[in-house]
Amino acid sequence: MTKLNRRTFGKLVLGAGVAAPFHFTRTAIAQPKPGDELVVGIWGGTQERIVRSLIEPQLVDKYGCTVSYVLGGTGERRARAYAERGRPSFDIVYLNIYESRQAVTDGVTQAPTDAVPNYEHLYDAAKIGGYGVAFNPCTLVYKGEKASSPITSWEDLFNEEWAGRFAAPTLPGMQGMAALLMLAKTYGGDEFNVDVGFEKLAELKPFAAIQTSAESAWQMFEQDIADITVEFGSLAQRAKESTNPEIVIADPTEGMCAAMNFACITTGAPNQVLAEEWINLHLSPEVMQEYMREAYYSPTVDNVEIPEDLAGKIMTPEQVENLVAFDWEHIAAQQAAWSSRFTREIAG
Template identity: 30%
Template sequence: MKTPRHVRLLFTLLPLSLAAAQAQKTTLVVSGFGIAQDKIEKNIAKPFEAVCGCNVVFEVGNNADRLAKLTARKANPNVDVVLLADYFAKQASNQGLFEKLDTAQLSNYGKLYDFARDPLKDGTAVAFTVYSVSIVYRTDKITKPITSWKDLWRPELAGKVALPNITTTQGPPTVWLVNRAYGGKDSDASAAFGQLGKLKVLTYYNQSSQVTSLFAQDEIWAAPVGRFAWGGLLNTKKPLAWARLSDGQAGLVNVASVVKGSKNVALAHKFIDFMLSTPVQTAQALDLVDSPVNKQVKLPAAVANQLTVGVSQVAGLRFMDTSYVLTNRDNWIQRWNREVVK
């Protein structure tokens, strides 16, 4: 029995029609960190694709490299949404690389902590995660708990400390809080650089994975660390504690913005709103990827203890103004290289 010609033609055209439908799908390009990307695909990218009927493609890298790419392509951007640490985002905003956010398109905006709603103070970003910076230490090596930034200078810690490099996101808040601990004023960080130059440091790290390895190999006993690394540090099975510092823990945020010139501004807003939703923020927290900025997220105590979560924890953080960081960053890098690393 011969297949009718019109049926044969239908089967011939069907793959072409499906391919055309695929080709017509909008692609949203997101510039991100590349950390825990498998979890981000599971919790954010794939579920959003199912909702929007679009494709989500991530371009990943560190803050500095991705900011440089955004700057280079300012006239013809190939990214729609960018995720950056707050003061890298402030640099981008100052260069006119971001659209103003239309918060009316963000249905989850009202669920955010106040600090997350306009972290750059110019209407171009929302925070999607928060983390603290404090000191992690070995409780079997340091019997008296660390309770101050000054405790890094204890004699028994000589040569057993790792510091974040000044060009990392943890570097500037470490300088800032050490300066305050030693009585310095924000207008002059000499107290911090004077003390940091005397500190006997094993190494200066650029990535949190380096700190994890150093603790795992018993090479260091203490280090200033971002809370996002806490889960990995616990996996070393070493007896570690997160210091509750009387002179303060720094609070930092990572932010989401729509790139100026994006051809998918409305879709970019939908993606950011999706990231801020209670289910997504909960899923990211349960996987220990990000601490939530959505106040409606509820977590088991065992999970919450590994993150920066809750009104009481957030209220105890000290946030640096992004403009303050940018004003001082170049000078601090020069002083760091001259007075600390030597």
């Protein structure tokens, strides 16, 4: 594990094989023609609405193509992409930070290149798998009215006031992975020694509940079932402003767990040029601004300004560099085993 500094991620990018200049590696690819259909696998809700309203119309107007969507959770999308490896029905699949790096290694998706012009504006951290489109770190989130003092450490989760009030995020899932990894880090372990993370999770039992999504967590807060969980900071900020003003987003001294959404082009994508154009539009300042306003996602490119009215809600480049990163490829390889262990030892 490490911080998201440029030197570290420069090494990761080189290891991922994306350093070679595009003009040395790309072969001739057929140009789009009217009627071509781009297939995009993405989450529903806010993200779907943004890409439908801002990206799809520009692509359709320019090429006369159509766009179809496969909506749902990351797990289903990833499983389908792997099942179709070498003969993909997706052109673009959106994955999380650790799944995107593994998908490149497994030949399911392509490493990022400067065939996408806005690649040059991506932070190094956003080049480790596909094309990072949103920073969205995970941290402790709690009901401020229930706290005797602000949470400043992951160790505070074990304070008596939270006993029996923790909504444990499930594995697989980025929130559950963040809880496991950050507890391991806080108590002397890391991604290569997660036993301590499992042990500390077990110490928090009995849980108020097992939560499977941010929506379920906020419902538990509102219904007084639970008072604290691990969630995406952006989703917590949105909930704080829309439904539960008592929500507090912790900034622990040990750090927040890095998390990011990636747009990935499948290996053998039927519509390579359309896919590159789609991602280039996604990385444009216009779309980044909309992501900030609608989802509080922090930008992954260095050529967009954070609006003054969003200051304190969107991560600055300095804050991004202080996120805690782990060996995501190792984590992806261990995901199935850790998920099974979570079911046996923690959820039961």
